[in-house]
Amino acid sequence: MAYSFPEEVLEHVFSFLKTDKDRNAVSLVCRSWYEIERWCRRRVFIGNCYSVSPEIVIRRFPEVRALEMKGKPHFADFNLVPEGWGGYVYPWIVAMSVAYPFLEEIKLKRMVVTDDTLELISKSFKNFKVLVLSSCEGFTTDGLASIAANCRNLRDLDLRESEVEDLSGHWLSHFPDNCTSLVSLNMSCLGSEVSFSALERLVARSPNLKTLRLNRAVPLEKLSNLLLRAPQLVELGTGAYSAEVRSDTFSNLTEAFSACKHLKGLSGFWDVVPAYLPAMSSVCSGLTWLNLSYATIQSSDLIKLVTQCRNLQRLWVLDYIEDSGLEAVAASCKDLQELRVFPSDPFGAEPNVSLTEQGLVSVSEGCPKLHSVLYFCRQMSNAALVTIARNRPKMIRFRLCIIEPRVPDYLTLEPLDTGFGAIVENCKELRRLSMSGLLTDRVFEYIGTHAKKLEMLSIAFAGDSDLGLHHVLSGCESLRKLEIRDCPFGDKALLANAAKLETMRSLWMSSCSVSFGACKLLGQKMPRLNVEVIDERGPPNTRPESCPVERLYVYRTVGGRRDDMPGFVWNMDQDFSTFRDSQEQENGN
């Protein structure tokens, strides 16, 4: 046609489009744009590995260089998803080893990765650069050895929070002497000691190394050796931050830190000996991220440290910081955007520290840029939540965990509906919300009415009836992920809002009141959803139809039912019901 651009021009224009959203929009314009776009899409993000098959992805996008994918539902982090549920990445790697020989990046979250998988990766992709395994499991340090040995141009090896079977620290020594490409190494989740000399040599020959996150086994006395070889580091994770208190160790460390002029992030800090904290003073003013969530030091030491970090944007800390520490943060860290406060004693019956809702209120008052919160505490009030909501209307992520389930407002003994209602009403950009405490259906009415940008919602021990669930499913227009445990939500709301589930990535419900019959109905009526029941008690059709299922995971898919379901997971599609029920009828049951 006379007016159309040559393909090359369009391709060049499309190369400026980075987000999936934009690329997807472009693909919808017309068939020729769809075709051009699909050939030049280099990055693919798959939020649920079972929503699509490798074949479909490969068929549509033949030239992918980077894959990012997630497997298990989020509640797997808290042991609610049994072992063997799924999330295996191996079939994807097998398919891609043939289709994408030029693949450079693999980023996985909550997936099962085996040593065979790692070996296949290391041998299939000649230009492989980036491996990020976030909260993954299923592999050992032998698999890491394959990666180290075979990936000639490895840039990133990041094992954040993965569960690795640690056979030995020997894997690190498999990096060949001519490997100088490393930019990021995160081995903080590993237990075994690696050969320090191998580590030192690796760091010395990696001039581009920007991120180095060590594991606990790397002793503090040796940290300075590493830092002196890598003064260009931007992010450092220490090993254990403890040693016999000696002035030479201290001065070496101080000197090493002061050579690091570019350090922006610090983490690690296991077993902190407070006497060594001043050694890092020189870097404090440059820090934008500080992760002290393993540092079991008292509030006074924490305050001394944090008040020096005036440019802090992200702070992760244990509740040892207490309300007084958070007040100090509010006064000193005016650029703070994200705060996470973790519980030091989550299972203790009594509070062990003086951290209450007041700490969070102080930070919400003092830090004008605060937009992301994860906060564990033992008491909360509606008044505090209302204050926080009014202080920070630009809040994006708000996750509050009051440790005891169903605890009401400690001042008024009322449910916390009003407080969370204020959050959703004031914070119009809220994308993620986790709630706790005593909550009735009313809070869900507020959420359905106001939380129009909400994408992810986590609910536990809340609500009175299906009305609660109905409010959420019918009101939250942007909802993508909904995870629910121990709530009295049942069949009616789920079935009435079945179509909504096709607009979401997934729904998780465990220990709720959804019956087997309703699951079957949902599975039959919605062919584009996989409705999976997880039940330890055996096949659901050996119990009455009205019997609630233990766990339910519903997700949209174009990949059909998955073929790797273990014996305790059942797909509620057509086949299941007609096959087994008719079997029973034949057997005269």
Place this chain on the structure above:
Amino acid sequence: MVDCVKKMGFEETELRLGLPNANYGKRGFSETVDLKLNLSSAEIGLDSAIDLKENNFNKEKNLLPSSSPTDSVKPPAKAQVVGWPPVRSFRKNVMAVQKRTDSDEAEKGTGGAAFVKVSMDGAPYLRKVDLKMYKTYKELSDALGKMFSSFTIGKCDSQGMMDFMSESKLMDLLNSSDYVPTYEDKDGDWMLVGDVPWEMFVGSCKRLRIMKGTEAKGLAPKAMDKCKTRS
């Protein structure tokens, strides 16, 4: 104030055995909401036929009774629910090790977790536990008991070793239909849990299997020998 609230919460909370959320119907759905569903159409969707009555939550200022947590036979002072509070395992581990190092000698802890798979005869799926989260056999026993109901680890004294158990007591346990925990050690041998000091166990245990007492008889000789050498 906080204590008072907590006590109230605890009294109102019913801990029950049995199926999770076995109180369906309790909250009387029909009393609160009336949803008319248009199920005759090919698709179930939102439609204007839904007619919702106002919920009478205003009447209910009392704390709501809980749905039964899927939990153990012997409820401890504070009921521990699976996966709550939502703290990742590696974080729980850090705290447990810290507490230990406060009281014991400072460990040159490896810092890693010690995840082992736990299978139980007759149970359809495996679980995983991080042995470093526990300090004694009793703690492990309690945790396993929560994961698998109708389960006994035998009697452990305060030090967590079965060294007081006489030959006859051991035989009783193994003859009963109770479950007995066994583990595979680094050498590939299957042993009875409780045979060795706790730290040694954590260091050598590769996987756990909870088997019926009668089946574990084959492991008895090792335990017997140990009983004899100690007495």
